[in-house]
Amino acid sequence: MNEIRKEALYALLKKLVEAVGPSGFEDSVRDVVIDELKNYGDSLWIDSLGNVIAVKKGSKGAARLMIAAHMDEIGLIISYIDERGFLRFQPIGGVSERTLLGQRVVVRTLNGNLVKGVIGSKPPHIMRPEEAKQVPEGKDLYIDVGVSSRAEAEKLGVTIGSIAVFERDLTVLGNSDIIVGKALDDRVGVAAMIEAFKAIDFSDVDVYAVATVQEEVGLKGARVAAYSITPHVALALDVTVASDVAGVSEQDWITQLGKGPAIKVADGRAASGLIAHPAVRDKLIEIAKQYGVPYQLEVLHGGTTDASIIALNKEGVPAATISVPTRYIHSPTEVANLNDIVMASKLAMLFATKITSEWALTIIRRNLK
Numbered sequence: 001m002n003e004i005r006k007e008a009l010y011a012l013l014k015k016l017v018e019a020v021g022p023s024g025f026e027d028s029v030r031d032v033v034i035d036e037l038k039n040y041g042d043s044l045w046i047d048s049l050g051n052v053i054a055v056k057k058g059s060k061g062a063a064r065l066m067i068a069a070h071m072d073e074i075g076l077i078i079s080y081i082d083e084r085g086f087l088r089f090q091p092i093g094g095v096s097e098r099t100l101l102g103q104r105v106v107v108r109t110l111n112g113n114l115v116k117g118v119i120g121s122k123p124p125h126i127m128r129p130e131e132a133k134q135v136p137e138g139k140d141l142y143i144d145v146g147v148s149s150r151a152e153a154e155k156l157g158v159t160i161g162s163i164a165v166f167e168r169d170l171t172v173l174g175n176s177d178i179i180v181g182k183a184l185d186d187r188v189g190v191a192a193m194i195e196a197f198k199a200i201d202f203s204d205v206d207v208y209a210v211a212t213v214q215e216e217v218g219l220k221g222a223r224v225a226a227y228s229i230t231p232h233v234a235l236a237l238d239v240t241v242a243s244d245v246a247g248v249s250e251q252d253w254i255t256q257l258g259k260g261p262a263i264k265v266a267d268g269r270a271a272s273g274l275i276a277h278p279a280v281r282d283k284l285i286e287i288a289k290q291y292g293v294p295y296q297l298e299v300l301h302g303g304t305t306d307a308s309i310i311a312l313n314k315e316g317v318p319a320a321t322i323s324v325p326t327r328y329i330h331s332p333t334e335v336a337n338l339n340d341i342v343m344a345s346k347l348a349m350l351f352a353t354k355i356t357s358e359w360a361l362t363i364i365r366r367n368l369k
């Protein structure tokens with residue numbers, strides 16, 4: 001059994017986080033993923049939607065485990081360029097206006113040019129006092145790429161359909177285990193999955209590591225990947241809310257940074273997302289206890305992961321989620337603890353190596369007679 005190394009994980013995470021890849025435009029992230037996985041496993045391909053699927057054959061190969069982590073991040077898509085060269089946009093995924101004003105962004109044109117910009121609005125100095133207090137709506141915001149006409153914007157390659165994401169590098173805060181950057185949702189899951197996949201030296205089941213597309217806009221990549229793989233058991237690796245911050249009472253924390261990955265019990269509004277399969281959830285807990293992986297249990301009100309759509313594939317798939325506690329999700333300054341990511345990766349790796357095909361086949365169908 002190989003170790004998951006913190007330094008290697010951080011280096012990979014830096015490449016993944018700094019790549020530009022909102023939903024449907026994951027190309028740059030996909031390049032990093034393929035580069036990482038090409039020397040591991042038995043096969044590797046890109047499917048019709050752009051999911052990257054890597055397979056390690058198991059010794060029995062009677063059952064298939066699918067591990068999913070999404071490559072896409074939230075972002076913006078240019079919907080109009082005015083005559084003075086200001087770009088109007090629509091959100092891609094769950095973008096909150098509160099996080100946009102004053103941000104630096106990088107615009108990527110349809111032919112791959114990168115152009116720096118800032119998100120602006122009319123200055124508060126010329127607003128009425130009540131107006132100045134409000135969060136500006138998307139329609140009152142624009143991207144300023146420093147040009148003075150539509151023609152000049154177009155000369156840079158910027159057109160309707162160009163996309164933009166926050167411009168942020170990955171770095172550490174006062175404690176060097178605490179990382180900050182954009183798109184930790186879900187590049188931390190992708191990094192954890194890649195390092196887990198590399199570290200698997202033996203498994204009974206076939207392991208399918210899937211870097212999915214378009215999770216933030218409706219779990220689309222995971223849906224088609226699950227259909228083609230037909231897994232017998234599945235895990236998603238994603239972030240979850242850690243609101244263990246100033247001004248929030250303990251009962252609303254959901255999870256805490258640095259207390260280990262969370263094993264999800266349920267998510268979505270009124271548990272409409274995933275209710276983790278009890279056998280898979282309990283196996284994760286059992287393995288975590290046996291190998292000394294710290295963990296916390298999670299019930300998240302609102303939000304879900306790829307696991308909830310994989311669970312509904314064909315006749316149904318026992319599925320669970322390993323989550324990385326993350327503060328300020330869907331902002332340019334998402335914060336997580338590297339040790340939690342290492343342990344999430346280790347737990348996924350242990351799960352893949354410790355379960356048997358027999359176990360997976362028993363939980364997907366229990367013959368009574």
Ligand code: CO
Nearest residue numbers: 185186216330
């Ligand atoms: Co998200």
Ligand code: ZN
Nearest residue numbers: 185186238239
């Ligand atoms: Zn996510």
